Amino acid sequence: MHIVVCVKQVPDTKIIKINPKTNTLDRRSAPAILNPYDAHAVQAAVKVKEEYGGLISVLSMGPPQAVEIIKKSVEIGADGGYLITDRAFAGADTLATSYALFKALDRISKDKPIDLIICGKHAIDGDTGQVGPGIARRLDIPPITNVIEISDIDLKIRKVRVKRKIINGYERIETGLPCLLTVEKEINPIEYSPLPNMIRAARYQPVIWAVSDLDEVDRTQLGLKGSPTIVGKMFTPPKPEGGHVLEGTPSEQAGQIVEVLLKNKELFSVN
Amino acid sequence: MQENRGVWVYIEQNEGKIEGVSLELLGAGRKLADKLEVPLAGVILGDSIRHLSDEVIYHGADEIYVIEHSVLKQYRTESYMKGVIQLAEAYKPEIFLYGATPNGKDVASAVATDLSTGLTADTTMLDVDVEKRLLEASRPAFGGNIMATILCKKHRPQMATVRPKVMKALPRDSSRKGRVIEEKMDLREEEMRTKVLEIVKDVTKPGLADAHIIVCGGKGMGDERGFQLIHELADVMGAGVGGTRDVVEAGWIGHDHQIGQTGETVTPKIYFAIGLSGAIQHLVGMKNSETIIAINKDPHAPIFGVSTYGIVGDAHEIVPLLIKQFKEAFKKGGEKTHA
Numbered sequence: 001m002h003i004v005v006c007v008k009q010v011p012d013t014k015i016i017k018i019n020p021k022t023n024t025l026d027r028r029s030a031p032a033i034l035n036p037y038d039a040h041a042v043q044a045a046v047k048v049k050e051e052y053g054g055l056i057s058v059l060s061m062g063p064p065q066a067v068e069i070i071k072k073s074v075e076i077g078a079d080g081g082y083l084i085t086d087r088a089f090a091g092a093d094t095l096a097t098s099y100a101l102f103k104a105l106d107r108i109s110k111d112k113p114i115d116l117i118i119c120g121k122h123a124i125d126g127d128t129g130q131v132g133p134g135i136a137r138r139l140d141i142p143p144i145t146n147v148i149e150i151s152d153i154d155l156k157i158r159k160v161r162v163k164r165k166i167i168n169g170y171e172r173i174e175t176g177l178p179c180l181l182t183v184e185k186e187i188n189p190i191e192y193s194p195l196p197n198m199i200r201a202a203r204y205q206p207v208i209w210a211v212s213d214l215d216e217v218d219r220t221q222l223g224l225k226g227s228p229t230i231v232g233k234m235f236t237p238p239k240p241e242g243g244h245v246l247e248g249t250p251s252e253q254a255g256q257i258v259e260v261l262l263k264n265k266e267l268f269s270v271n
Numbered sequence: 272m273q274e275n276r277g278v279w280v281y282i283e284q285n286e287g288k289i290e291g292v293s294l295e296l297l298g299a300g301r302k303l304a305d306k307l308e309v310p311l312a313g314v315i316l317g318d319s320i321r322h323l324s325d326e327v328i329y330h331g332a333d334e335i336y337v338i339e340h341s342v343l344k345q346y347r348t349e350s351y352m353k354g355v356i357q358l359a360e361a362y363k364p365e366i367f368l369y370g371a372t373p374n375g376k377d378v379a380s381a382v383a384t385d386l387s388t389g390l391t392a393d394t395t396m397l398d399v400d401v402e403k404r405l406l407e408a409s410r411p412a413f414g415g416n417i418m419a420t421i422l423c424k425k426h427r428p429q430m431a432t433v434r435p436k437v438m439k440a441l442p443r444d445s446s447r448k449g450r451v452i453e454e455k456m457d458l459r460e461e462e463m464r465t466k467v468l469e470i471v472k473d474v475t476k477p478g479l480a481d482a483h484i485i486v487c488g489g490k491g492m493g494d495e496r497g498f499q500l501i502h503e504l505a506d507v508m509g510a511g512v513g514g515t516r517d518v519v520e521a522g523w524i525g526h527d528h529q530i531g532q533t534g535e536t537v538t539p540k541i542y543f544a545i546g547l548s549g550a551i552q553h554l555v556g557m558k559n560s561e562t563i564i565a566i567n568k569d570p571h572a573p574i575f576g577v578s579t580y581g582i583v584g585d586a587h588e589i590v591p592l593l594i595k596q597f598k599e600a601f602k603k604g605g606e607k608t609h610a
């Protein structure tokens with residue numbers, strides 16, 4: 001069983017800062033991290049491997065520094081990783097990203113056929129969640145999004161069952177292998193990395209490929225050139241009016257709010 | 272590209288019921304279509320769903336494309352995607368909108384790849400440049416208080432998923448007439464790789480989306496213990512409890528309670544925003560609430576920009592006062608009605 005997890009290096013958006021004059025990202029303010037959802041995706045692969053055995057590879061497209069998140073994935077339990085890095089990939093939107101990753105997956109599968117691909121639900125810098133389904137379409141394998149549980153993998157009849165989150169509930173789905181799953185955080189907690197993994201990760205060097213290492217790449221589909229969407233403009237949202245700030249002592253202010261509430265008694269579901 | 276014409280809305284139905292976001296998109300799509308002077312069309316797929324086409328027209332569409340097939344009984348990416356692509360290739364819309372629900376995002380992502388076109392995710396503002404016939408799909412970006420407008424200049428259709436509850440549906444008008452276009456599709460159950468074994472709806476707890484009052488707390492509550500005040504205030508009113516992403520990540524409350532861009536979008540009658548700053552990603556999830564009451568110790572917190580009533584003060588002081596006075600007043604009020 002060969003599982004490939006797609007992992008992305010993202011700026012830690014919790015501490016990211018925007019330069020208000022230029023409306024651009026202040027990169028120095030944002031350390032790069034493994035996309036949190038992808039950490040859960042790697043952990044999910046580790047769980048699958050614990051039960052069914054196999055090999056976990058991670059794949060990332062990004063700058064040379066993205067080696068760090070592949071090492072991080074090895075810490076969590078991946079066996080190895082591939083980084084595709086090239087100027088030609090720069091500026092890719094989701095369509096161009098899924099194309100590049102598809103080409104890399106194609107190359108990987110020539111050495112080691114792939115049974116399962118796992119992606120995060122979305123990357124926290126763009127929040128799109130489109131890359132996973134895009135890869136699946138290009139490989140013509142079933143994409144299943146919003147997965148919260150993986151079970152019943154049967155390598156003989158090549159089937160897997162998953163739970164998928166939907167509005168107000170979930171559905172249980174059976175699909176064929178290979179397939180691509182995008183996972184929610186609920187799928188599993190991140191566990192402490194065992195010491196041997198940490199030691200291995202520290203020394204680990206992933207396979208690094210440029211565009212020229214991939215087969216039959218249509219360069220017009222890569223990077224900025226291959227991206228149908230562009231950012232037109234950045235703007236601060238129109239400032240809403242806002243209401244009035246209350247006055248008086250804290251107790252008086254609380255009183256005013258209670259008055260507002262009591263006008264809406266029908267809303268309370270208490271007796 | 273010249274030939275692409277018309278604004279389309281993907282109508283999501285689950286078990287024969289149209290999702291609210293689809294009707295909202297018909298409202299938003301109507302404006303775009305009028306500006307561009309083109310028809311607005313809905314697209315609906317399913318099994319025995321023909322009767323829903325009138326509803327789509329009553330909510331603003333001029334046309335509705337319908338594909339009925341027994342294989343489409345339940346949503347599956349592979350079958351639904353195929354139908355949508357078939358329609359888009361045959362009739363070539365210039366703009367195509369989907370609700371940003373799990374299934375809406377799922378189908379849109381697959382369709383965009385096959386049509387080799389751009390897809391903007393989780394849009395919260397829509398407009399159109401009439402001269403260039405360009406959809407301007409805007410969404411919050413990065414971590415700051417900033418919006419980015421995404422354009423798709425050279426590819427058609429221009430596609431976007433749109434957050435539920437940020438656009439407004441038109442009032443239902445049952446006198447509206449429209450054209451129904453029924454399409455056939457070649458689908459065989461034996462060829463499907465995916466099977467839906469079971470659908471489980473959690474009906475026991477009404478989602479935040481249905482709550483009339485929501486009390487939402489942020490990082491300013493200090494710690495998990497401080498956050499208990501949010502639960503207490505919610506309890507006295509029987510309200511739903513929400514949290515900001517920071518609070519969810521800190522583990523003070525579960526994912527299901529996150530409100531904002533990457534959580535739920537809510538529009539309750541009363542929304543309490545307590546000890547939260549009002550970051551853009553949070554605001555897009557709650558700013559359409561009817562009455563917003565904000566409590567924050569920083570008078571410059573952006574949340575005051577959207578609040579109906581603002582209290583500048585320490586949540587740890589104000590909230591217990593609120594609970595106490597509310598309990599007293601409510602009890603008195605209750606006695607009065609009994610007398």
Ligand SMILES: Cc1cc2nc3c(=O)[nH]c(=O)nc-3n(C[C@H](O)[C@H](O)[C@H](O)COP(=O)(O)OP(=O)(O)OC[C@H]3O[C@@H](n4cnc5c(N)ncnc54)[C@H](O)[C@@H]3O)c2cc1C
Nearest residue numbers: 013489490491515516531532533534546547548552568586
């Ligand atoms: C891609 C992306 C998606 C995101 N999605 C979401 C989302 O869905 N939902 C979401 O909420 N956020 C989301 N965020 C995060 C968002 O940008 C903010 O970081 C987050 O909303 C801030 O949470 P907060 O208001 O609780 O914390 P803070 O911003 O730290 O605000 C705390 C506030 O509490 C006030 N305060 C402190 N002490 C007290 C006190 N004793 N009494 C009263 N007030 C006090 C402070 O003045 C401050 O205003 C997202 C970010 C990114 C980049």
Ligand SMILES: Nc1ncnc2c1ncn2[C@@H]1O[C@H](COP(=O)(O)O)[C@@H](O)[C@H]1O
Nearest residue numbers: 006007061119120122123128129130131
């Ligand atoms: N540059 C990338 N390298 C590897 N995986 C990626 C990359 N971009 C996106 N992904 C994968 O696709 C998922 C969704 O990303 P997105 O569509 O950008 O929100 C992520 O969680 C990753 O698993």
